[in-house]
Amino acid sequence: MDKVVATAAEAVADIADGSSLAVGGFGMAGVPAVLIAALIEQGATDLETVSNNLGIDGYGLGNLLAAGRIRRTIGSYVGNNKEFARQYLAGELELELTPQGTLAERLRAGGAGIPAFFTPAGVGTMVADGGLPWRYHADGSVAVESPKKETREFDGTTYVMERAIVTDFALVHAWKGDRHGNLVYRRSSRNFNPNCAAAGRITIAQVEQLVEPGEIDPDAVHTPGIHVQRVVPVPGVEKPVEIRTVRSS
Template sequence: MDKVLGSAAEAVADVGSGSSLAVGGFGLCGIPLVLIQALLAQGASALETVSNNCGVDGAGLGLLLEAGRIARTVSSYVGENKEFARQYLSGELEVELTPQGTLAERLRAGGSGIPAFYTPAGVGTWIAEGGLPWRYAADGSVALASPAKQTRAFNGQDYVLEEAIVTDFALVRAAVGDRHGNLVYDASARNFNPLCAMAGRITIAEVEQLVEPGEIDPAQVHTPGVFVQRVVEVGTEGKRIEKRTVRPHEAGHDHERGL
């Protein structure tokens, strides 16, 4: 089955307001930036996003956030984004914080048909006991707090029950994809992408390079095409470095190396 569509706009056309989205990436590494831009132009609002983080100011999911399109997010890291902090503290955004490993497993479990699982992460904290502020009121009081979760002891150690995540759509980015939806990610851009791809009922993949079926070695496939419903080729333009770090210049360094 050929799953390739002609444009990112066509791929996200049926993402309706109020939809839930699992979005791959880590910071700005491996994010589906073209699909996010297309969704911004499409106009869907009141979205619930599930992603390691919610982008940064002016990039990634931060674009949807700044436009007021995200109503709720499930994330494990919320730094690097002043607008995110403002919306959360002012009561405009509902935030469910979850440990990073737990978030990864909730997505994997959702894609594997596992409804819930026990984990030691979060035992003895607000994660398990409830009371974590999910949404604030305009006056700074807590309008909605997280509920307490079931805990159980196994072999003398306590564990908390975490529910799997399944979303209406998933947006991911891969380095290479074929027309059947098989995907290969590049190095650290693999991050949350395979997990998000599993968790979406409809998974949309933007790929930098589109190849024909059979051109990808089956042993190299990271996400099998069974998890992917739509593919869009986007090239490599627009990728951005989140934080550029360079070594301080040392006087005479190049001369000493004979350069």
């Protein structure tokens, strides 16, 4: 039952080329940056990531992207990452844009063993009708576009069917975890981490505080240990601020 792995390098050693990864975090909050850095050193490439966004330039998934190691990504926000936008528009990266709530539910459904679900989000748009550019050619023309999805009417309202997401691995960041893999997230760092943890076939958690089994109140557990296969202690991990705002005098 002891799932603790001594180093991040050991924890990510078996992530192979072409693997799919669900990665927690939102902007710079709750990003498993130590695991991502270890994966960069490990060398796996041709990866498919599932994450709200790809971090920012110079941090987290932004570094994996800049190293040219991501082939395809599923996410809801391009945001402030200039290299993300550049690779996508240059035809170097395939992007499946997904509404944020739909992305969260696709991950949650995958973790719950639900193969698909219906949602009104995206009905009447290219999300449902198809035609979103997933990948461009270098000349700017569309190389791959999204397919049309199944729609169905329930009680007079049209819904679109979305498929669940299950990935080979999941990388998450938690504030506290025990040796059995039970995890607690802190404040905004909770974000996509619980859903990603459940959606991975092999889930690797970096934890700021490692405690013994029984020290976490069962009512406080956000991700039960059944979803987690490896725990890596990262005491004192850096938690940078994405946009620092100060009050003018």
